[in-house]
Amino acid sequence: MKRPVQVTLLVLGGLGLLHASLFTDLCLRYVKEGLRPMLIASGALLLVLGLLDAASGRGRGDQGHGHDGHGDSGHGHGGHGDSGHGGHAHSGHDHSRTPRIAWLLFLPVLSLLFYAPPALGAYTAAREAPKAVKEQEHFDPLPRTSPLPMTLTDFTTRVQQDREQAVKGRSIRMTGFVTPDKRGGGWYLTRIIFSCCAADAQSVKVRVYGKPALPADTWVAVTGTWHPGGTLGTRSAPAALDARTVERIVRPVNAYTDDLPLAPSR
Amino acid sequence: MQKTDTRAAEAEPGVAVPAATADGPAGGRRPLPWPLLFGPAVLAGPVLLLLVRWLDEPAMQAWRTVCLAIVVQALPFLLLGTALSGAINAFVPARVFSRVLPRRPVLAVPVAGVAGAVLPGCECASVPVANSLIRRGVTPAAAFTFLLSAPAINPVVLTATAVAFPGSPAMVLARLLASLATAAVMGWLWLWLGREEWLRPAVRHTGHQPGNSRWTEFRLGFQHDFLHAGGFLVVGAMAAATFNVAVPRSVLDTFSGSPWLSVLFLAGLAIVLAVCSEADAFVAASLSGFSPTARLAFMVVGPMVDLKLIALQAGTFGRAFAARFSAATTVVAVLCSSLIGGVLL
Numbered sequence: 107m108k109r110p111v112q113v114t115l116l117v118l119g120g121l122g123l124l125h126a127s128l129f130t131d132l133c134l135r136y137v138k139e140g141l142r143p144m145l146i147a148s149g150a151l152l153l154v155l156g157l158l159d160a161a162s163g164r165g166r167g168d169q170g171h172g173h174d175g176h177g178d179s180g181h182g183h184g185g186h187g188d189s190g191h192g193g194h195a196h197s198g199h200d201h202s203r204t205p206r207i208a209w210l211l212f213l214p215v216l217s218l219l220f221y222a223p224p225a226l227g228a229y230t231a232a233r234e235a236p237k238a239v240k241e242q243e244h245f246d247p248l249p250r251t252s253p254l255p256m257t258l259t260d261f262t263t264r265v266q267q268d269r270e271q272a273v274k275g276r277s278i279r280m281t282g283f284v285t286p287d288k289r290g291g292g293w294y295l296t297r298i299i300f301s302c303c304a305a306d307a308q309s310v311k312v313r314v315y316g317k318p319a320l321p322a323d324t325w326v327a328v329t330g331t332w333h334p335g336g337t338l339g340t341r342s343a344p345a346a347l348d349a350r351t352v353e354r355i356v357r358p359v360n361a362y363t364d365d366l367p368l369a370p371s372r
Numbered sequence: 373m374q375k376t377d378t379r380a381a382e383a384e385p386g387v388a389v390p391a392a393t394a395d396g397p398a399g400g401r402r403p404l405p406w407p408l409l410f411g412p413a414v415l416a417g418p419v420l421l422l423l424v425r426w427l428d429e430p431a432m433q434a435w436r437t438v439c440l441a442i443v444v445q446a447l448p449f450l451l452l453g454t455a456l457s458g459a460i461n462a463f464v465p466a467r468v469f470s471r472v473l474p475r476r477p478v479l480a481v482p483v484a485g486v487a488g489a490v491l492p493g494c495e496c497a498s499v500p501v502a503n504s505l506i507r508r509g510v511t512p513a514a515a516f517t518f519l520l521s522a523p524a525i526n527p528v529v530l531t532a533t534a535v536a537f538p539g540s541p542a543m544v545l546a547r548l549l550a551s552l553a554t555a556a557v558m559g560w561l562w563l564w565l566g567r568e569e570w571l572r573p574a575v576r577h578t579g580h581q582p583g584n585s586r587w588t589e590f591r592l593g594f595q596h597d598f599l600h601a602g603g604f605l606v607v608g609a610m611a612a613a614t615f616n617v618a619v620p621r622s623v624l625d626t627f628s629g630s631p632w633l634s635v636l637f638l639a640g641l642a643i644v645l646a647v648c649s650e651a652d653a654f655v656a657a658s659l660s661g662f663s664p665t666a667r668l669a670f671m672v673v674g675p676m677v678d679l680k681l682i683a684l685q686a687g688t689f690g691r692a693f694a695a696r697f698s699a700a701t702t703v704v705a706v707l708c709s710s711l712i713g714g715v716l717l
Contacts, residue, residue: 112599123447136441144448151451155595162588207603207687214443214606221427223437229430230617237658240538301532302651304441305616308658 107208113160115211120153122218131359132218135225137303138362225361226307228285228322231296237308239263245270253277253329257364258297258310262345265332269339278347279329280312281355281366284320293319295328295347297364310364313346325357431617439613442680445648446496446605451598453497457504458594462586466509477511481559484514485552488521494648495523495675496605499684500597512566517559520701523649523675524551533671536653542716543664547653550672550712554705561700572690604687608680612646615679619644628661638666639706642674649675665713672709677702 107115126132127145137145217223239259245268248254256264256278264273282295294311315333320326330349336342426432473480491498502519506512523529525548537543619641627637638659647655652674656667677698686694 107599112595115599116595123444126444133444136437137445141445141448145444148448148451155591158591159595205600205603207607208599210603210606211599214440214609217436217440218444223433223440226434226437227430229434300651301536301654302648303445304438305445305612305645306647306651306655307438308655 107206109159112208113156115208115215116152116156116159118219119211119215120149120151120156122215123149123152126218126222132222134359134362135222135304138300139360141302225357226298226304227283228296230307231283231285231294231298231309231311232288234307234309236311237299239266239310242267245272248272248276253279255279255366257366258282258295258312258345259299259364261312261347262310265338265343265345266341267339271338273332274338275331277329277331277350279327280347281325281327281358282312283357284322284324284326285311286319286322291319295326298362299364300362304362307362311345313344314349314352315346317349317352320352320354325355325361326352327355328352435613435617438616439609442609442612442646443606446494446609446680447602449494449497450500450601450605453500454594454597454601456491456497457500457597458590460501460504460508461593462590464508469505469508469510473510473514477513477563478560480511480514481517481563482556484510484518484559485521485525485555488518488523488555489525489527491518491522492526492528494650495678495681496601496684498522499681499688500601503597503688506571511563512568512571513559513562516562516697517555520558520676521552521555524555524672529649529653529675532650533653536657540664543668546668546709546712546716547671549716550668550705550709551675553712554672554676554701554708557704557708558697558701561704570690570693570696572688572693601684601687604683605680608646608678608683611679611683612644615644616646628659628663628666631663631665634662634666635669635706635710638662638670639673639702642670643678643702645674646678646680647674664717665710668713668717669706669709673702673705676705 123133123145126136127142127149133142133145237259239262242263245264254276258280261273261278261280280295282297285294285296287293293314295314296309296311298307298309300307313333314328314330316330317328328347328349329351330347332338333344333346333348335344335346427436473483488498491501498519501522502515505515505518530544530548533544533547534541628634638656642652645655652671656670659667659670682694682698685697689697
């Protein structure tokens, strides 16, 4: 890989990371919010590295880093790089010759800048078993607001574990995207949650009754009451909702957490 | 090497144009070459369209998202690791390590294992650091122990484990002990059976050469190591994304019945999923159908062996090493976690 290509790769990589983390919310499609400062720092670092390399390359010309002087130091390192693996001349000497494998870095870099894939959605959610909800012993009384905003996890936990049956008869509002059921015509209100990056994605689903399914991946806010079945407050109760209204919303910025809605994504 | 690249790039249009003009007089009634020259350009449109449509299939989109997510998530840690490794190479004199570590390699191994606790972050950072430790004269056995233990026993990972398994501190303890044991056993195993020639020759070099500016050397080494490891990271991320998308989690339940099979199965799953070590506890917690020992195996194997790590190790230490080392680590990790999981959980 030639020096100008390396400079291009480093600069584009830096710009890509900054674009995804500093100027837009793109990075939230792929990694957790907590990584953002590290991504911004990494982007800046790559950019600086690329610019430094460009600047020093112009000043130095073709004297090959001035490494010529220590060929007599008895290491025989010049020979290692050329034998076997193509061009891997390592050990702090001919660093301008980066192995060809580095070309692969252009794929994620360009993809991040120009062709960013969308957040994980209905395709992934439909193929995965829903995330197990945590055991919870004590439940605080629900606020009196109506309709009451709730997360999908909270709702599932309340329905299956709250022996006080506090959700009974309450009007509840939840947001998520549409995942059509492969068997039959029903659909699930879904959120994909990850704890670090999209590779560890898990999903929470609530079955919705009473309203026809919108296209997959549509973000909606659903208001309704618990769909009766089994015994409320035990494992036999289904995490399901009888929908009264379903309205389309803009994809929220915190799409990968199961939190109450904040702001639409940039 | 870079010359062949540019030559190949130049060759492509060079081949295409004569082919088109050669077909011209033979195939068409009109001997005008220009419509045939337009041919590839016109064809390129639909091909590109088909390619974009294929890339926008839900499965391909999910694959691209997961692949990009793994790369983006790992990049800061890879940068941190290469920066540390570059700094060790250029600024830390070799005598520091010989003073800190016990002289005898057998004793240096467990010390290096415990020292893994100081490098916070995920596994991508530890590969370049271990590489630079070897270059600074640390015995490879100790460096490999550090490589294995650092991503598994650092405070960030242990805290995440405690959060993911509330109310079962035994799981955190079991993870700590099993990871340390695996790392130490692998170090001793290297002392016993390891051969220097499995390592790529470059690894055996020392870092700073007199006569160079340390800063320039640091910067160039950093840049080289990052680009090099980054390429391998992309390979690993692609492989991991393929399994991540192709293996639906719902098939897992079929294996959860048998205790022995489930340990092996989750160990294999940890290898192909390549979940970051800070997050794998949450994934393990969600595999509720499996026994605690199987989930422990998932968390012990994951930070030590997975597809992106194998790719990174192959790039840094050479393929001969990566294959042997990963296979041995998997076996040792499964044994250690079964043993410790059987006692503690």
